[in-house]
Amino acid sequence: MRFFPVALERLTEQFARLPGIGGKTAQRLAFHVLSLPEEEAADFASAILEAKKSVHLCPCCMNLTDRELCPICEDDDRDHSVICVVAEPRDVIAMERAREYNGLYHVLHGVISPLNHIGPDDIRIRELLARVGRGQVKEVIMATNPDTEGEATAMYLSRLLRPMELRVTRLAYGIPVGSQLEYADEVTLLRALEGRRDI
Amino acid sequence: MRFFPVALERLTEQFARLPGIGGKTAQRLAFHVLSLPEEEAADFASAILEAKKSVHLCPCCMNLTDRELCPICEDDDRDHSVICVVAEPRDVIAMERAREYNGLYHVLHGVISPLNHIGPDDIRIRELLARVGRGQVKEVIMATNPDTEGEATAMYLSRLLRPMELRVTRLAYGIPVGSQLEYADEVTLLRALEGRRDI
Secondary structure, three states, X not given: OOOOOHHHHHXXXXXXXXXXXXXXXXXXXXXXXXXXXXXXXXXXXXXHHHHXXXXXXXXXXXXXXXXXXXXXXXXXXXEEEEEEEEOOHHHHHHHHHOOOOOEEEEXXXXXXXXXXXXXXXXXXXXXXXXXXXXXOOOEEEXXXXXXXXXXXXXXXXXXXXXXXXXXXXXXXXXXXXXXXXXXXXXHHHHHHHHOOOOO | OOOOOHHHHHHHHHHHOXXXXXXXXXXXXXXXXXXXXXXXXXXXXXXXXXXXXXXXXXOOOOOEEOXXXXXXXXXXXOEEEEEEEEOOHHHHHHHHHOOOOOEEEEEOOOOOEHHHOEOHHXXXXXXXXXXXXXXXXXXXXXXXXXXXXXXXXXXXXXXXXXXXXXXXXXXXXXXXXXXXXXXXOHHHHHHHHHOOOOO
């Protein structure tokens, strides 16, 4: 026997397809949407359609944008000879928050991950090579996550880029500022020691 | 400086309004929706609108339905002289899963909770009294949650119902079947002892 209206079950299924949302949570979210005023539910639905319609990838850096070129690529005050390679759009925000970097970005939209069947052709590597191939670029900074897949992706890319006569660098590893030494893991400490600098 | 397209931020805000969804999760969900094929995103949006349009409360038991009367209230094979009072629509499912109960339901849509400014008039108590007032009902079973607010609500209702010449009962408290005695809390054990039965 069916206890809930079909439309409610359909909405629950839609929520359950989202990453990290299980069946119980999906049901809770669906109930919540039903309890919203008509207008707010309509706003939610139109936000989905509007985002899907207006947002696309910047043809230069592959970041998400609703303009022809994203604001960073469009900005002539930024250094167009440096490209920082990140895995996801949210990493661009993290970098920008540091207010230090003034070059451009390239968003890979993923990392190479053989276990998940994601190879070099499944992320935006081709676009990066084409971009670098057009000359002008002097340095590529790898800023993928410091985990196995992020490192493997950075290594793979640096091998491809090295013959192209430019500097390929990687963000420094080390102990995070404000952290406590006693809680740092061994690998991080090892990297911090290897990367030590004169003061 | 704005890093993301307005439409993406609007969608993120919409997700962040859902209960239990924080800012980071909302962003992750918004990115996910952007990565969906056009058609699936449209399905999601229409599921929201469709659910909101077709689902309403059953005028008899206040459960969610898309028909005039919900399938349970409509079912002539069920005992219309017994009403089981629950707090939420999902509690109806839990009860039905036991495949034992054959009466009708009444969904309160909440419990009395002075701390959250939810009084008797904010939940569907008036509708229950009107229903019982029409006669025909011989027993009302309280099946609100066994927590402070659920119990207080059950007590409040039973005081209102007692003068109406019908049986008012409550689900039995006790140790859950399949659980282990050593892990049962004291209050549950006390209630199980009080409610002990001859075998």
